[in-house]
Structure formats: C-alpha cells, structure tokens
Amino acid sequence: MRMIQRHQPDAFVLAELPDDIERDQTMIGRLLESRVRQEDFDLTLLGNRALNLAARLALAGPAYVNAFYLASFARDAKTLEVTLPGTEAFARRSTGPLSTTHAGRWLDTLFLNLAVRDDAHLEGMLLHTDTRTLRASGTESAAWKYTLVSTFQAFLKGADSAGDDLEATMRQMPSANTDAAMQAYTLNVSMHITGMLGMVMLHDEGGFNRELEAALVRHQQFYGQDAPVGSGASVRGIFPSTGCACPRWGWRRSRTAGACA
Numbered sequence: 001m002r003m004i005q006r007h008q009p010d011a012f013v014l015a016e017l018p019d020d021i022e023r024d025q026t027m028i029g030r031l032l033e034s035r036v037r038q039e040d041f042d043l044t045l046l047g048n049r050a051l052n053l054a055a056r057l058a059l060a061g062p063a064y065v066n067a068f069y070l071a072s073f074a075r076d077a078k079t080l081e082v083t084l085p086g087t088e089a090f091a092r093r094s095t096g097p098l099s100t101t102h103a104g105r106w107l108d109t110l111f112l113n114l115a116v117r118d119d120a121h122l123e124g125m126l127l128h129t130d131t132r133t134l135r136a137s138g139t140e141s142a143a144w145k146y147t148l149v150s151t152f153q154a155f156l157k158g159a160d161s162a163g164d165d166l167e168a169t170m171r172q173m174p175s176a177n178t179d180a181a182m183q184a185y186t187l188n189v190s191m192h193i194t195g196m197l198g199m200v201m202l203h204d205e206g207g208f209n210r211e212l213e214a215a216l217v218r219h220q221q222f223y224g225q226d227a228p229v230g231s232g233a234s235v236r237g238i239f240p241s242t243g244c245a246c247p248r249w250g251w252r253r254s255r256t257a258g259a260c261a
Contacts, residue, residue, distance in 0.1 A: 069125045071096060097133050103146050196212060
C-alpha cells in the first residue's frame with residue numbers, strides 16, 4: 001500500500017473582505033469549490049479576468065502571492081491551508097515553478113498588494129521569493145525584470161544594495177537596437193517604474209508626483225486608440241502607478257514627512 005505523507009499546512013487566511021465586495025462572496029465560494037475538487041487545482045488557472053471580477057484586488061493580490069509561495073517549493077513538498085469568508089477551508093499543495101510564476105507576474109503581484117496595503121503578504125512571502133524560482137518559470141522574462149525584482153526586494157527590506165540594483169535595472173532597459181514594440185512599451189510603461197522608485201530613494205516627493213502624472217498620461221496614450229497593434233487594452237500597465245501611489249509606501253518606509261498620494 002502506498003503511504004500518503006501528510007504535511008502540516010501553513011495558514012493563508014482571508015478572514016475579512018471589504019464591504020463593497022461582500023456580495024461576491026457566494027460567487028467566490030462556488031468558483032473555488034468547482035476547482036478544489038480537482039487534484040490539479042491551481043488558483044492561477046482562473047486567470048486575471050476571473051480573479052479580478054470575482055474577488056477584486058483584495059483577493060487577486062494575495063492569491064498571486066499564494067501562487068508564488070507554492071512555486072517556491074518542490075511539487076507536493078508543502079501544503080497551504082486556504083480560508084475564505086463563507087467557504088470551508090481547503091488545502092493547496094506546492095507546485096514548483098510554473099509558467100505563470102514569472103518575473104513580470106511577480107511585479108504585477110507586488111503592485112497589486114501595495115495598492116491594497118497588504119503588508120502581511122508582502123513581508124511574509126513575496127519579498128522572500130528567490131529569483132531562481134522566477135528564472136525556472138516556463139515563461140521567460142526580460143533580463144531587466146529579474147533585476148527590478150531584486151531592486152524592489154532590496155529597497156523594501158531596507159538593504160544598502162537597492163541603489164546599485166536600480167542602476168543595474170536601468171542599464172538593462174531595452175536599447176535603441178530593440179524592436180519598436182518593445183521600445184514603445186518601455187517608454188510608456190516600464191521606465192516610469194524605475195523613475196518613481198528612484199524619486200522615492202532620493203526623497204523627492206515633487207519628482208515622484210511628476211513621474212506619477214507622466215506615467216498616468218503615458219498609460220492613457222499607450223493603451224488608447226493610437227496604441228500599437230497587438231498591445232491590447234490592458235490595465236496591467238497601470239499597476240506600477242497605483243501600487244506606488246495608493247499606500248504611500250515609499251515615503252513611509254523612507255521616513256520622510258511627505259506623502260506621495
């Protein structure tokens with residue numbers, strides 16, 4: 001008889017959800033129950049659209065953190081207990097690196113959790129994601145994204161290497177030899193991530209606000225009617241702006257008197 005090894009689950013609890021999404025709790029429960037009965041249950045398979053519609057940012061952000069946490073361990077080596085309002089607790093097993101646990105998704109997850117001010121998931125799991133896990137993903141990201149992950153981790157942990165990491169990220173940004181589509185994305189979205197973070201490091205609140213304003217304008221232009229073919233009308237590019245501005249995280253952590261939002 002094959003023995004089934006039991007693992008002591010960690011806690012992944014969303015005990016409370018904001019009032020404005022209380023009406024979605026029943027739908028969330030049904031949506032999750034339809035998946036947890038499957039052996040290969042994976043919350044990330046629900047996709048960006050389903051997660052955001054069903055649970056808004058309050059569930060989507062922590063859910064992605066959950067996925068990265070489980071991707072950090074070998075398949076079936078660890079179990080995570082998940083508790084949601086109005087549903088019975090269920091367990092998820094570790095998956096190892098997945099195609100969905102790449103550097104770009106990690107950055108989106110960071111900004112989502114910054115936007116909803118979820119320090120517990122940021123400091124408890126996300127900031128400890130090993131970049132080797134991201135590199136092992138089936139989805140390869142641009143080199144500068146891995147360095148940017150390290151930059152944010154260093155900055156939010158208060159490490160001295162954050163400034164050097166940021167400079168390395170900027171050097172790795174696409175050059176003039178890169179194709180036009182990548183250049184457009186970098187100009188309109190990516191460069192504002194490093195710009196806002198740089199202003200926070202310099203304690204330049206006015207500079208941060210100007211960078212934020214430019215990011216919002218660029219985003220509107222890039223994803224408007226004149227956006228390059230194939231770029232898609234996605235809101236993903238706005239995550240850096242909302243993530244950096246909403247929680248006032250930069251000024252609070254850098255111990256300055258101002259607030260960026």
